[in-house]
Amino acid sequence: MTARRQLIIRSVAVAAALAAVGTPGLALAQAKLKVAAVYTVPFEQQWVGRIHKALKAAEARGEIEYKATENVSNADYERVMREYATAGNQLILGEVFGVEAAARKVAKDFPKVAFLMGSSLKPQAPNFSVFDNYIQEPAYLSGMVAGGMTKSNRIGMVGGFPIPEVNRLMNAFMAGAKETNPKVEFSVSFINSWFDPPKAKEAAFAMIDKGADVMYAERFGVSDAAKEKGKLAIGNVIDTQSQYPDTVVASALWNFEPAADRAIKLVKEGKFAAEDYGQYAQMKHKGSELAPLGTFEKKVPADIVAKVKAKQADILSGKFTVKVDDSQPKSTAK
Incomplete structure (x- = not known):
């Protein structure tokens, strides 16, 4: 292959890459965050329903790729969490009131994954944040x-x-x-x-x-x-x-949107840390x-x-x- 032909091929490749970056749809697709949720009850249950609604809204806006599993038994919760973490999801949500120890163990095993879980206990550094419906x-x-x-x-x-x-x-x-x-x-x-x-x-x-x-x-x-x-x-x-x-x-x-949107933003920015999201359920937020x-x-x-x-x-x-x-x-x- 001649030097001239190699130069042409490189030029075409660079142009294609720049075009992709400049195309809103492609840029948006590249920015999508992989989010998963594990629920012990059906989506229709009101508490979980509010979390699901907020995440579906973020999905509809094109901000995230969202997968969720409902009706997960406490005995199976850890396995499902691990599967989502292993599958490359960057943010995992759910409610862990009956499976605190198991969920926190999973978070320790996947320190680069962000977890935002409904919990009665405190956050766990570096990646396990908690929330509750302080309404x-x-x-x-x-x-x-x-x-x-x-x-x-x-x-x-x-x-x-x-x-x-x-x-x-x-x-x-x-x-x-x-x-x-x-x-x-x-x-x-x-x-x-x-x-x-x-x-x-x-x-x-x-x-x-x-x-x-x-x-x-x-x-x-x-x-x-x-x-x-x-x-x-x-x-x-x-x-x-x-x-x-x-x-x-x-x-x-x-309204779970303030908490969900904050977590999504911080994960995208690489700034997610263990904290208590309880305040984001208050009326002022x-x-x-x-x-x-x-x-x-x-x-x-x-x-x-x-x-x-x-x-x-x-x-x-x-x-x-x-x-x-x-x-x-x-x-x-x-």
């Missing part, structure tokens, strides 16, 4: 709404497990309800499952039969019971009012909010709406801080 602020506001809507002064509350992540939301809700209605009493129970709508529904029926006319739907199934009995419900984590337009009055929403009253906009008393708006302003300004109470809530109704 006690909108939970407090939704409680204020509930206190103003109950006619029997009795609210039923059905939770999954009495762990800090659930307890703090229930306690905040109860405090909010007490602010607008000091006479309110609560019936509290836990179904010891993250996803068992029939069991949650039965627990709700029992409370309604004893006089509860507003239900705190921490789990799926509670709003179904309220709908069947003609009672009201307050949602948690996601907004289900479109499915229950005459039942769900308000909901405390968790747009990590949580009180859902619009929607179909109940004109049904909630005007004075209650005014109090909720004023309290929300105080929360956002820092004038009022919702107490984080992780202790197990107790029934006050006899």
